[in-house]
Amino acid sequence: MTTLYYSPSACLAHDTGNHHPESAGRLRAINARLQQPEFAALEYREAIRATREQLALIHTPAHIERVCNSLPVRGLVALDADTPLSPGSLDAALYAVGAVCCAVDAVFAQKRVNAFCAVRPPGHHAEPDQAMGFCLFNNVAIAAAHALGKYAIHRVAIVDFDVHHGNGTQAAFYHRPEVLYASTHQFPWYPGTGSARETGSGNIVNVPLPGGCDSTCFRAAVSEHILPALERFAPQLVLVSAGFDGHRDDPLAELNLLEADFGWITRELLAVAARHAAGRLVSVLEGGYQLDALTASVAAHVRAMMAAE
Numbered sequence: 001m002t003t004l005y006y007s008p009s010a011c012l013a014h015d016t017g018n019h020h021p022e023s024a025g026r027l028r029a030i031n032a033r034l035q036q037p038e039f040a041a042l043e044y045r046e047a048i049r050a051t052r053e054q055l056a057l058i059h060t061p062a063h064i065e066r067v068c069n070s071l072p073v074r075g076l077v078a079l080d081a082d083t084p085l086s087p088g089s090l091d092a093a094l095y096a097v098g099a100v101c102c103a104v105d106a107v108f109a110q111k112r113v114n115a116f117c118a119v120r121p122p123g124h125h126a127e128p129d130q131a132m133g134f135c136l137f138n139n140v141a142i143a144a145a146h147a148l149g150k151y152a153i154h155r156v157a158i159v160d161f162d163v164h165h166g167n168g169t170q171a172a173f174y175h176r177p178e179v180l181y182a183s184t185h186q187f188p189w190y191p192g193t194g195s196a197r198e199t200g201s202g203n204i205v206n207v208p209l210p211g212g213c214d215s216t217c218f219r220a221a222v223s224e225h226i227l228p229a230l231e232r233f234a235p236q237l238v239l240v241s242a243g244f245d246g247h248r249d250d251p252l253a254e255l256n257l258l259e260a261d262f263g264w265i266t267r268e269l270l271a272v273a274a275r276h277a278a279g280r281l282v283s284v285l286e287g288g289y290q291l292d293a294l295t296a297s298v299a300a301h302v303r304a305m306m307a308a309e
Contacts, residue, residue: 007027014121015088060129072086080131111278156238164252174200182205231272237277251289
């Protein structure tokens with residue numbers, strides 16, 4: 001399997017200020033790790049900026065205008081307590097969305113390819129009508145809507161293993177049964193959503209994890225809830241909100257996962273994609289804020305993608 005890699009340089013221009021956990025250093029560290037010899041077969045691809053029409057697949061006109069009109073000429077402005085904007089933020093966000101849509105197009109255009117998009121700002125907290133939680137636009141949700149509108153498919157699965165619940169992705173598809181949203185996340189934790197009782201039209205599968213959940217706990221939750229739901233749904237495309245902040249060394253939460261766990265779930269999702277989606281899987285970076293843990297986890301994730309049959 002050929003793994004495509006998208007990481008637009010524009011994503012580095014989103015300046016979050018000093019001491020913000022979601023910094024450009026995350027992408028620099030990932031890019032450095034993926035330039036090591038074992039990843040020489042990665043196929044680097046260029047991305048194009050998303051259009052307003054693509055943003056509008058998920059986001060309201062008012063939200064799009066609010067982000068565009070809030071962009072500062074210099075310095076930073078805050079959309080909320082966690083979500084700053086800098087002069088380069090809009091371009092970064094448009095290239096982040098564009099990269100994921102380009103990756104979707106690529107896995108439909110070519111056989112035997114999957115894709116990893118190391119982009120920022122992340123997206124899964126961005127709701128249709130508001131930015132929040134470091135996120136401006138919902139990269140993975142827009143990509144799902146893009147795929148459904150462009151290709152002759154009717155079932156897209158989004159699997160989110162970020163330690164924080166993807167409230168924005170859930171909100172975008174809560175009553176859209178053509179999208180399965182399945183999430184493991186620490187609960188209760190930010191942003192407060194993600195109860196197992198939140199089921200949408202039967203297409204939302206939330207698997208809350210307690211603080212301290214380790215490899216055994218995580219793998220059991222995925223095996224008992226997420227994987228059976230995916231088999232029943234039989235997705236024609238698998239999208240992954242790949243957050244690595246569940247690692248035991250990450251400072252923003254309290255799970256105790258290891259990089260091997262991220263390799264394991266990646267292999268499981270690739271197997272689902274092979275059975276139902278002709279191998280079509282696109283993974284999108286979400287969280288992960290301790291750089292050593294992040295790069296080790298991304299390496300395990302991408303290694304598994306490259307090894308897929």
